[in-house]
Amino acid sequence: MKAAATLNAPSRVERRTFQRVRVKIYGRFMLEDLSEHPCQVIDMSPGNVSFRCDRVGEPGEKVIAYIDHIGRVEGVMTRRLADGFAMTVIASERKRDKLAAQLTWLANKHELDLPEDRRHERVAPRNPLSVLQLMDGRQYQCRIIDLSLSGAAIEIDVRPAIGVQVVLGAMRGQVVRHFEDGIAIEFAVVQRPEMLDAEFNQQNA
Structure with a gap:
């Protein structure tokens, strides 16, 4: 199963063409034992993502992550980091194009330090x-x-x-x-x- 999943991952040459974006967004991920853990994205491209987290699985393990502003991302853990892990993203070309657009928006948002959503004034309703x-x-x-x-x-x-x-x-x-x-x-x-x-x-x- 792991070998089949890896076939859909981008090759090393393809991965070099993806631009990594440094962002500070949060989410959670699920390992193959179905355990879920909180995480923070350190950097991400349409082909790779690095997480900061307390729990780390084994290289080659399949991971399903749910990331704020991004949504569901599947991949295979490639290596352990000092405080987390890196994984290769498994996605169709259409999904990678969508990821690239989302990451561009996030990079611009962080660069400009835009508030999360202040287009309209927020108020507390009388009947909550x-x-x-x-x-x-x-x-x-x-x-x-x-x-x-x-x-x-x-x-x-x-x-x-x-x-x-x-x-x-x-x-x-x-x-x-x-x-x-x-x-x-x-x-x-x-x-x-x-x-x-x-x-x-x-x-x-």
Whole structure:
């Protein structure tokens, strides 16, 4: 299985053509024993990624990572580092093109030191209790920490993967970030103030 997976990895020559981007983003990864561990990306290219973490597997082991702003990335561990490990990314050409675009955006964001999402003012709703629904119909009670015309941060017990489509109240969006007590959601479209006011700022009767 490991040998077959490695066939889809980029060759050494191909890997040299990928530009590594130094970023500080977080996520989690799963080893072949199905154990999950938190991690921080040190640098990344469409063909490779280096993680800082407490738990390290064995070279040649398959790894599945879920990285903030990036989403799911699969690969094979290539070597151990002093405080983590490096892995080769296994992806189609289309996936690598998408990774390159995401990494370019992240590099520019870090270079310009842009705030994470301050396009619109964030406020705390008067009625913070709401329901988050996944596309398969599952629903979870949640508490809105703050929201803006373009997204919301919510406290919730579950952690849908980055990129998963969700509905908060009546607002459709996707998960864009995890944090200690919940998740951040970006709405599919920028909302009108009166829509947010009607949805989240009415006191319960």
